[in-house]
Amino acid sequence: MRLAVEPRDLTHYPFLKESREFLAARGIKMYDLTASALGRRYLDAAVKRVQCAIDGKEIYPESPDVVADIVTYVLARVLASCIKDRNLIERLARMEAKRIYFYIHGEENEKLKSHVCETLGITFGLGTMPVLRYVELASTAREPKWRLINRDVDAGQVQISDDEQDTLLCERIRKILASQLPLTIPPSMEHEFAPWCETITTALQERTLAEFGVIDESAYPPCIQALIAGAVAGVNLTHSGRFAMTAFLSNIGMTPAQVAGILARSPDFNPDMTMYQVDHIMLHEYTTPACQTMLTYGICVNRDSLCDKASHPLGYYRSKKKQLEHRRLRVGVPAEKPKE
Ligand code: SF4
Structure with a gap:
């Protein structure tokens, strides 16, 4: 039997196919959003979501409006795809990965948790990880403890503690989200969203200058x-x-x-x-x-x-x-x- 996913759960895991179905059932499309005041509000909220990512915030706050929360997730990815800036995409993927991981980690509904993990291709709680997967995920970690040479490896499996597993799973989610972007955006949509992209590009430029x-x-x-x-x-x-x-x-x-x-x-x-x-x-x-x-x-x-x-x-x-x-x-x- 198909798992029933509550709307609030979809705000935690907006990448699930149920989110697309949820928006489609309400007739929400990404086209012509600028034609309505509500659509423009969604776009403004999506810009705020991307700005949180640019500012290095770990968690984008949950909105009381479930629909808006899911739409801004989708729109944030669309806007980042229109801009096609790898730095921006990485920042957005990092924030969304931390947010998703935060909810998965505390998820009490075991069926929902396995559905989410299955969608992402991740496994929880084994205490080990195949060497190839480990090397892929630990390659961006700087501390010496992550080097394969410093790990206990047995039968092609690397031993990892719960905390280390948390870090690596979050990294896996980040990589998955980042690899999906940029989406292919039609030129008409790029044109329609240009003013919102402009705001994001300016914020990104300011942040880069402030950092360096x-x-x-x-x-x-x-x-x-x-x-x-x-x-x-x-x-x-x-x-x-x-x-x-x-x-x-x-x-x-x-x-x-x-x-x-x-x-x-x-x-x-x-x-x-x-x-x-x-x-x-x-x-x-x-x-x-x-x-x-x-x-x-x-x-x-x-x-x-x-x-x-x-x-x-x-x-x-x-x-x-x-x-x-x-x-x-x-x-x-x-x-x-x-x-x-
Ligand atoms: S900063 Fe440049 S020169 Fe220095 S170690 Fe790194 S790559 Fe080599």
Whole structure:
């Protein structure tokens, strides 16, 4: 017999197919939302939901209006898909994963819990995890305890405590949600939702700038400095080198035009091709690779003492910036002005 899922449960697990059926039964579609005041209110609420994700909030608060809660989940994903920014998608997936995990973890309805877990392809409470799944989920964890070499492995299963399992399951949900985005959005819908996307893009830009502050070239990690120096000297960078440099510059808040401006110093600069490549990287592959990946690509070069503590070029950049700011404060030198 089919499990009856209550409307309030659907707000906790809005990815279930029952949520789509729930909205369809009420005649709610994502088309023409802007034509009604209610539709515009849903869009405004979806923007707030995405803004919570941009601000790094862990849990988006539950709304007393069950329909609005489910619609904003769907719309938040649609808006992020219209914007197609990987950084935004990752932030949204992280927040929604924590929210979903929060409810699964405390779920008392065992049948509902297994239905949700089955939909997500996750298993609770075994105390072990297959090695391949473990490596996939623990790859983003930094602490040494997550390295496979530091784990007890028996017959292809990695031993994990309940707390560790919680962390990895939340990561699995995040990966599933992130991998589903961006959705394919028709151009007419992108056009219709453009004003709401604009609000989100501005909030994202502000957040990025607040996180990284004014761009400070002297704080770039040695690998990025080497890549920029190579580009300027006319070296034909590998795809991974070009990608790492562009993603890094974009992650610290540079616009495509500013990144293209750096590449324009290269003697064989081709404006159309450069803009195409920069746009492509920014739209589809947004995150700077971690140091371990940079090492594999052969572009972790000129390491310095700060690199010993860094696991990510962006982490290096943040630390170096702080170091330089303290040094400037000590000697009374004003911080650099933002680049135009
Ligand atoms: S350790 Fe990381 S930050 Fe340092 S050069 Fe290598 S990749 Fe860059």
